[in-house]
Amino acid sequence: MPSTAELFTHLSGSSPQLGIIGLGQMAQALLRPLLEQDLLKREQVVACVANHASAQNLQQKYQIEVGLDPAPCLNTPFLLLAIKPQQLELFLQHPAHSIELSTPQPLLISVLAGVKLERLQRAFPNHSVVRAVPNTPALVQEGLIGLSYGAEVSDIQRSQVSALFKPLGQVFELPESQLDAFLALAASGPAFAALVVEGLADGGVAAGLPRQLALDLAAKMLKGSAVLIEKQGLHPAQLKDMVSSPGGTTIAGLRELERCGLRSALMEAVVKAAERSRQLG
Ligand SMILES: NC(=O)c1ccc[n+]([C@@H]2O[C@H](COP(=O)([O-])OP(=O)(O)OC[C@H]3O[C@@H](n4cnc5c(N)ncnc54)[C@H](OP(=O)(O)O)[C@@H]3O)[C@@H](O)[C@H]2O)c1
Known part of the structure; x- marks a missing residue:
């Protein structure tokens, strides 16, 4: 399995490697240790949020590119989807979804509570999809992270996702049928x-x-x-x-x-x- 550092340095150069849609509490909990432990360079991350004021605040706080347009995020090899489940439908109406992706078979990692792999795959037909259920102790690297993979996810991508979450705590790979129970116990x-x-x-x-x-x-x-x-x-x-x-x-x-x-x-x-x-x- 690649280390998290290897995961991002192996991917090409200085262009953004990790796109984050919704940089709220959970995405920040995931991002912070990756930046603090220097596992990810600031120029390798691009994020989008809903409001101009929070974009400005977050850009200043993390010194990463944060905007309102999802297009630059959608076009990264790793896409973290971390909006609220209730915000998904509105987000999917954004015209950026019709852009042509230059990354072959990018990976979408969703932390949306309860949103099934099948629905994610329909919403992001060009991505391989993964559901991740992290919990808040990830803030202090004591997290528990449940992962369920879509059928299209390759073995290499599985180890990449696992490596991405490793700095935050313990990773558990589970069938999707157990993910709601995992969330209830580990994340709630x-x-x-x-x-x-x-x-x-x-x-x-x-x-x-x-x-x-x-x-x-x-x-x-x-x-x-x-x-x-x-x-x-x-x-x-x-x-x-x-x-x-x-x-x-x-x-x-x-x-x-x-x-x-x-x-x-x-x-x-x-x-x-x-x-x-x-x-x-
Ligand atoms: N918090 C937890 O402990 C926890 C645990 C496990 C899983 N989760 C999951 O994590 C997800 C996020 O939860 P959270 O607590 O981090 O929520 P949050 O703090 O409310 O963050 C939501 C983020 O999404 C952004 N956003 C909303 N609509 C958007 C849109 N149309 N386009 C782009 N960005 C948009 C918001 O931007 P603005 O700030 O500009 O509005 C904000 O940055 C949820 O799906 C939840 O189920 C959370």
């Missing part, structure tokens, strides 16, 4: 985890800790527990039992969590998020 999950951290910290404050310390402890405890489960290959029930002594503090807390239906609430949150992803598609 950080919001669910944030609520758990906030709730635990509130509990800490209620029990007498200063706010900042309680927030810090809650986040670090969650991270430490996750690392322990992962590194020692523990089933979550094993960790729970390790911490619960007969008649002790932990079992008293666990009893309350069961009474309030925490596990069922988390299960429903993931199922609802997956359903919503299917609806958006």
